[in-house]
Amino acid sequence: GxxxxxxxxxxxxxxxxxxxxxxxxxxxxxxxxxxxxDPGEGPVLLIALYKAGELTSxxxxxxxxxxxxxxxxxxxxxxxxxxxGIYFCAGHVAGGTSYGKLTFGQGTILTVHP
Amino acid sequence: xxxxxxNPRHLVRRRGQEARLRCSPVKGHSHVYWYRQxxxxxxxxxxxxxxxxxxxESGMPKExxxxxxxxxxxxxxxxQQVVRGDSAAYFCASSPQDPPDTQYFGPGTRLTVL
Numbered sequence: 001g002x003x004x005x006x007x008x009x010x011x012x013x014x015x016x017x018x019x020x021x022x023x024x025x026x027x028x029x030x031x032x033x034x035x036x037x038d039p040g041e042g043p044v045l046l047i048a049l050y051k052a053g054e055l056t057s058x059x060x061x062x063x064x065x066x067x068x069x070x071x072x073x074x075x076x077x078x079x080x081x082x083x084x085g086i087y088f089c090a091g092h093v094a095g096g097t098s099y100g101k102l103t104f105g106q107g108t109i110l111t112v113h114p
Numbered sequence: 115x116x117x118x119x120x121n122p123r124h125l126v127r128r129r130g131q132e133a134r135l136r137c138s139p140v141k142g143h144s145h146v147y148w149y150r151q152x153x154x155x156x157x158x159x160x161x162x163x164x165x166x167x168x169x170x171e172s173g174m175p176k177e178x179x180x181x182x183x184x185x186x187x188x189x190x191x192x193x194q195q196v197v198r199g200d201s202a203a204y205f206c207a208s209s210p211q212d213p214p215d216t217q218y219f220g221p222g223t224r225l226t227v228l
Binding site: 004006030031033035040041042043044045048088090092094099100101102103104105106107 | 216
């Protein structure tokens with residue numbers, strides 16, 4: 001089945017630093033999504049990407065849909081303590097037997113030191 | 115502006131009992147999905163439903179698990195004769211009619227099987 005490889009697995013950074021994480025796949029996705037999950041809560045949608053090459057921002061967050069449609073990255077600029085959490089990438093394939101199903105990466109655990 | 119609602123938030127069952135998890139999608143959303151998350155892992159797709167229809171149940175175990183999304187009322191994920199391995203967080207997501215890829219998640223139900 002489809003798999004997403006997300007890296008790094010964890011990051012420890014100082015407040016104010018920029019953060020970058022990415023997801024790669026051996027197969028093509030039509031949509032890439034980035035979510036943040038706080039402990040004991042559900043994933044919250046941060047950014048959705050629908051076209052290859054698309055670069056989208058949401059405040060201090062920027063994400064890009066790779067040209068090959070097999071990868072995506074998420075950048076967080078000037079990190080703050082409330083950025084702490086687990087970040088997940090997710091991909092969707094339009095059509096076929098996977099229609100409607102999101103495939104998730106393993107997550108990146110972000111820790112921000114004040 | 116209510117998001118996806120799930121209840122209960124925490125559920126404790128003894129081995130052999132039934133667990134019933136409820137999900138009310140975002141108002142106006144007609145697509146519902148269930149995912150399972152084991153500790154320190156990403157979310158795994160279980161089932162995709164529309165009103166009164168199961169669209170894709172390829173991620174759901176063949177035995178003991180069932181899901182429904184009736185014409186009226188919440189979606190229900192039912193686990194019969196629970197075992198310790200069923201302990202996990204179960205998340206429901208919903209999306210508008212099109213596209214089904216942008217999914218919004220509820221806070222989850224944490225199931226513990228004693």
